[in-house]
Every structure is written in C-alpha cells, then in structure tokens.
Amino acid sequence: MKIRLIAPFAIALATAAHAHDGHDHAASEAAGKVGAEYMVMEISAEEAAKAPFLRGLALLHNFEYDRAAEAFREAQAADPDFVMAYWGEAMTYNHPLWEQQDREKALEVLARLDGTREGRLAKTRTQREAMWLDAVETLYGKGTKEERDFLYLAKMRALLASDPADIDARAFTGLAILGTAHGGRQIPLYMEAAGLLEPGFMTHEMHPGILHYLIHSYDDPVHAPLGARMAERYALVAPDAGHAQHMVSHIFHALGDWEASERANTLADAVVDRQRAVAGRPPSDCGHYNEWLVYSKLQQGKDASDIISRCRLQAIAAIERGSDQKLGFSAASSYGNIALWNGVVTGNWPEELPITGDGFLLTRFDMATAKLLSNRSDIATASEALGEMRAIAEDIEAALAAEQPLNTYIMPWVTRQLSQGEAVVALASGDTSRGLSLLEAAGAAEANLPEVFGPPPMVMPSYEMLGLHLLEQGRANDAAEAFRKALELAPGRKISVDGLAKAYAAMN
Template sequence: MKILKLTLAAACIATAAPAAAETVEPRGDGVGTEYMVLEVEADEEAKAHFLRGLALLHNFEYRRAATAFESAQKADPDFVMAYWGEAMTYNHPLWQEQDRDAALAVLARLGATPEARQAKVRSPREAMWLNAIETLYGEGTKEERDHLYLARMRALFEADPSDIDARAFTGLAILGTSHGGRQIPIYMEAAGLLEPGFMTNEMHPGILHYLIHSYDDPVHAPLGKRAAERYAKVAPDAGHAQHMISHIFHALGDWEASEAANVLADAVVDRQRAAAGRDPSDCGHYNEWLVYALLQQGKDASGIVSACRKQAEAQIAQGADNRLGWGASSSYAVISTWQGVDTGNWPDPLAGTGDGFILARTKLAHGRALASFGNETEVEAALSDLKSLAADYAEILPQVEPDNRTSINWLDRAVAQAEAVLTLSNGDVDAGLAMLRAAAEAEMALPKAFGPPRIAKPSYELLGEQLLALGRKEEAAEAFRRSLEFAPGRRLSLAGLEAAGGL
C-alpha cells in the first residue's frame, strides 16, 4: 500500500523539487548531468556517458553509474576515467562498505598492472585521478588505504582548487576517514572544504550531497538547509537525492518534510522498478524513513508495514542470500518494531526464518522483549534469543561486512536494554532503573548516528516513562530531555516531557 496523497506541508516541500513532484513519468535523465564540468579527453559519446555516470556517482546511484561508465568504455575502450568511475562505484565510505576485489577487476580490464594502466593516461590530471584510485584499492588495511587515498586526493585538489569534482571527492574522502561512526571534527573539516564549492557551484550534486552528510546531526542541521533546498531540484530522477534531503529534516524533527521527501524518493524508485518490469516495494531504506516520519506525526503506517511483511515473507520463502539476511525481512523487522513501540501493535512472528535472516530475528527478538514488559517469563525468553542471535551476529558480521564497526555496538545496546527490562519485570525497580540509566548513558556515548535511532526505543525514553509512572516527575522530565537530545522531535519523548510538566 503506497501513500500517494501529500499533506499541505508535503506539497510545500514538493515545490522545492518541482521536477520530481510535477512530472508523472520522468525520462529518468534528471540526475544532475548538466552540472558536470570535469574536463576529460575522450570520444564525445564516451564523454557523454561518463558525465552522466559521474553525476550518478555523486548521487550514490551506484548501479546506474556503473552502467553509464561501462557504456563510456564501450565507446572508448582506452578511456581511463571510465574505468576509474566504474571502480569508484565499489567504494561506499559512508556506508562502511567497499568491494576491493570487484574494483580491482574493473581496473584489470583497463590494464593488467598499475604501470600498464598508467601508460594509457591522456593528461597529467588524469594520471592523478588514476593514482588516487590505485591507492584506494592498493595494499594495506581499509583504514590505512582510506587515509592514503585522502592524501592523494588532497594533492589532486591542491594542484587545481578550481576543479569542483576534485573538491567534492576530497570532501567525501575526508568523511570516509571517520571510522567507527561520526567524528564531528572530521565532519566539520569536510564541510569546511566543501563550502567554498557551494559558493561557486551551488547546484553541483556532489557538493550538495556531501554537505548534507556533513551537517545531518541535530546541532549542525540548520547549516544543511541550503543544500537540502537545492539537492532535490538538481537530481529529480535520483531516488537517493530525493531521500537525502530528509537527513536534514529528520535532524530538525521536521516530520512532514521528511515524509514528503521519502514519498518522492520511493516514487522515483518505484517508477524505475516498473520500467524494469518489477513490482513496487514497500520495504527498503526510503520506506523505513517514511514509516518513522509518519509515526512521529501520529499517522497510520500500518499499510506500509503490512505490505512490507508480505515482501518479507516472500523473501524468506526464497531463502537468504547470506546468514544476516539483508532485504525485505530486515526492513520489515525494523519498521514493525517501530510501529509496536509507538502504537502497541506488535508484529506476529515471521515463520520460516530458520538459521538465516539474523538481522530480522535480532530486531524482532528485541521487540518481543519490549512488548512483553512486565511478563518475566516472556521477557526472559526473548532476551535469551536476543543474546544467542547477538553472538551469531558478532561471528558473521566480520565475514560479510568487514568494515562495519558500529552495528554490533547497537546490538549490544539492545541486549543491555532488554536486560534492564527483565530486571524491572522481575520487580526489582531500583536495580532496573539503574540498569536503564546505564544503558541510556551508553547509548548517548556512542557516535551520533544520522537518521532514526539505531535502537527501537531510546533507553532514556523508557527510563522517563518508568520514572513518570512512579510519580518522579522531575527525574522523568530530565530523562525525556536527554532522550530528545538523542532523538530530536521524537513524539513519545515530547509527550512524556509534557506529562512530566517539563514543557
């Protein structure tokens, strides 16, 4: 079930991106290609494909970018930058993902060795771009290579500060060195490099995109509004661009605007799926953010949640691609647990998950612990499942996501919260409150994550609710204030703060 009707506020946001809002069947070319100015020496047809791929790369539309770069290679088989671009699609620094082997395979098609590849460059500038990516996928650990790559990109940028793409990719490379989560000094360094590019190329998709990432936390989000106002206009046919502006709205607690942005993002993706002969999707990243925005407004998200469950069941019937089980099942677990927290409408178990789909099973086990609050036996059973799954997760994660250093931290936080819930359900109020407080402080100590909270219910919110039930209003109000620092604009925390007399 799709949400197609925009509220008045959503319509206002849509006017900030007229091409996405008004064009029912776009040609699919609105990705910012017209703002690409990188000078390359290539066949004209190859250059056209390359510039489109470059725009898609800046938009994190990686598969579509790879296709464009492959078309450039066919038009000009020795065009170095076409291979550079395709290899770049396998590096996702902000998602803690990199497929080094796949990238090296792309470069190997250009030449068997770095020396052979370097012999094909057509300009000194092109040689610098190639040297940078050879370093990115060279020897050493990913963290070492990220820093070496950044050094090469700094040199590339300093050699010609007027090169807007060098500025953009250097800013992204800076962000890519913030290993283990957001480090504010690194993010502000990136913003400082990107901001002059905004002054000269205010519609460049890379500059806008990476500025939004630099600023998408509650403290700095107001600085990202200018980029958000422009980015959706620049790339109306890039779903990620439509979604990205909601990073700023989310950090500001502007749920109507976040809803509108993700409705548009989902519509773009569904049009692309339809063109490829595929059904629309009610799961996935954009739908997750949409559901969260709806819940924060007290709106009904059950249609999306129910439709996503059907897709999750279909995925489970087909079997998992890997034991973590990315996809519809994990997406459903996330949004159904949020719905349970916000409305008390908890999901029924997903049948047939077996030994796979650990992502979904961990989320649902944590949800069961929260749903069973007060029932010692049920909470204990859910906690036991959660701990077992957490152990499996910790074992498998390095194998399938070797660069992911943050997800396990949040799973540990879910376990700690469930342990506090069990203690409270046992009737040991003082110990349970102390455990909840410790869990909440540990959550606050982790690097600030963009987007919806990485835990289904912030522990400070849960602590505030328990204190409020005990009549300890001043303490409850302070807990709700801390929860709102952790998750700005969160509806249940705002309601709790009001009930505690804190507003």
C-alpha cells in the same frame, strides 16, 4: 560571481509539484535528470563517451552506484581507452559512508583497462587523468582498508591542491575525509569535511556532490540547521535519483521536521518504484526509503499500517526464497525495523515471521526484541526473549566477521539493546531501583556512542524508556530530565515530546 538564492519554501513547492504532476516528472525521468548538467569535469575522450561519462559522474555523486556503473561502461564502449571511464566504474565499488568496499571487483574493472598499473598509467591522456588514476589505484592498492583510506585521502588532497578550482576534486576530497571516520561519526572530521566543501558550495551551489556530502557533514541535530541550505537544493538538482530525494530528509530528520521528511521519502520511493516498473518489477513497500517514510509518519501520529502490512508480505516472500547471507539486508530486515517502530508507538506488535534455519539474523533479533518489549510486565516471557536475543547476538557477531568484516556499526548497538533488555527484565521482576539504574546507565552508554543519522538504532532509546517509568513512579522532575536527554539525541520523537509535556504538566 552572482549566487542564485532559493527561497526556503522552494523545495516544498517543487516537491509538491513532483508529487502531483506525474506527466512532468515522467518527462524529466526520460531525460535522466540526475544532475549531469552540473558536471563540469574537463575530460579527454571521444565525443560519444562524454555524455555517458558525465551522467555516470553525477550518479556516482548521488550514490546511485549500479546506474553509475552502467553509464561508465557505456562510456568505455564508446572509447575503450578512456581512462576516466574505468576510474569511475572502479569508484562505484567504494561506499565509504556505508563501511563497504569491494576491492576485488574494483581491481577487475581496472584490469579491463590494462593488466598492470604501469600499462594503465601509459593510457592517460593528461597529467590530470594520471593523478585521478593514481588516487584510485591507491584506494584499492596495498594495505588494510583503513590504511588505504588515509593514503587515498592524501592523494586527493594533492589533486585538489594542484587545482583548487576543480569542483569534483573538492567534492571527492570532502567525501574522502568523511571516509576516514572509521567506526562512526567523528565531529572534528565531519567539520573538517564541511570546511573544505563549503567554498565549493559558494561557487557551484547546485553541484550534486557538494550538496550531498555537505548534507552528510551536517546531518546531526546540532549542525542540521547549516545543512538546510543544501536540502533546499539537492532534491531539485536530481529529481530522478532516489537517493538524492531521500538525502534531504537527513536534514529534516535531524531537525524533527517530520512532514518534510515524509514528503521527501514519498518522492524517493516513487522514483525507485518507477525505475522498478521500467525493469518489469513490482513496486516495493520495504527498503531504506520506506523505512524512513514509516518512521516520519509515526512521529506525526499517522497510520502507517498499510505500508507495514504490504512490506510484511514482501518479507515473507524473501524468507521463502531464502538467503545465503546470514546478515543480508532484505525485505525481512526492513520489515523488522518498521514493525518494531510501529509497535513502540501504537502497541500493535509484529506477529512472528516464518523464519527457519540460521539465516535472517537481524530480523530474528528484531522479532526477539519485539517479544521482549511487548511483554515488559511478564518476567518469564521477557527473560525468555532476552535469552533469545543473547543467542542471536552471538551469531550476529560471528556472521559479521565472516560476511561484513568492515562493519563497525551493528554490534555496539546490538550490545546496547541487550543492556536495555537487562533493565527491562529487572523492572519486570519488580526490582524497580535496579531496573531504573540500569536504564540510566544504558542511556548514558547510548549517548557516548558516535552520533548517528536517521532513526535511532534503539527501538526505544533508553532515556525515553527511563522517562516513561519515572512518570509512572510520580517522579515528574526526573522524568523531564530523562526526556530532555532523549530529545537531545533524537529530536522530535513523538513519545519523548509527549512524555516531556506530561512531565511538565505534572510538575505544575
């Protein structure tokens, strides 16, 4: 088969065109360009159900879950007994890489097809449909979430083995492998997924699922160069899927290519804002894509204060509306992230937010962290802030058990932030030796946690903070080593890059 190659600079040209040619992009959005033209799954359905199903399948691969569910329901309306349309909608409630699953909602979808597993199986029109249905029934069947993830993977391996040319079976099997890495990235599993997905890239180089899941497999600093091939293509495949536009920045971020990351997230935010406008909603300056956009701008030394200021207004509005969930992600939690990053880089720390009651725990933890870091030379205020952080951390742990029992990501990093806080207080008290020792231990502990994608969970990684203090002590060689360790974990961070340059200059 002839493989079409895309030049490395193609995505730069394409994204620039999208950024400056609103008419062309608006036309593509009207056509719903989300990668549906690359969907080749063989299905047995009424003709009117095929197009919405394939669009839903592409959106599912793009993690555009709400839009995918709508498309699958459209297919159900056109063909009420079309099993795969219910399979697809049920799949939108499983978010393996986000440690999220709504089993009850998924089972409600399957129950609309038929009230029993046997009745649903009887409606399948091909053996292939029966295998897909069996897999999703297993995903939401008996056992714990972790147990079901492994049982589902076994079903997907069997589905792929029965037809290795089925590109969607290959894509979803790769994703299922990634979904068994409970508790964070496990490199062997991620490389296993990459090994299974790579043959699909050779035969279907523009398939959104193959591209998406390979990017996830490779979005760490060591493997990111392998993901550059996918990043060249993915944004072109689905220009009207905000998540696809954002996903390529996972590779750019791991490579420390901040200009490309800024461009990708600008486009992702623009896609979402256009969709919000269609729905009669105002644009947003908070949210995941804006967070990565601000981070990439700060790493280039650019001013992100306009985005941060507008997000602050949206955060205050979210706080005034209140929240039933103590851990609910909102404009407030988004503002906490970007305001802290800005404070670390510029020294312009966030003002307090009008939070009352016991909600918005993550934002409150961020604000207490800002209080700690902005008062690193004031022992009384730093100690008070650390006490606040500890109290909020206890509430976060309790809320996780109640609201997000599957989440294994938040608490380890909250604990690491507390450990760094102990070092900050020790340094503020004048106990430099103990403070530096605590920072060294904190950095090592952070390095031993599973590799993360995206901005570091620590507002300022401990090795980076250690390097800054060592520079102040005149220990240039030790500072350079600390900055090198920081850059291994977070390539291209401006503070670490600048600090390393200062350490080298002092050594010479």
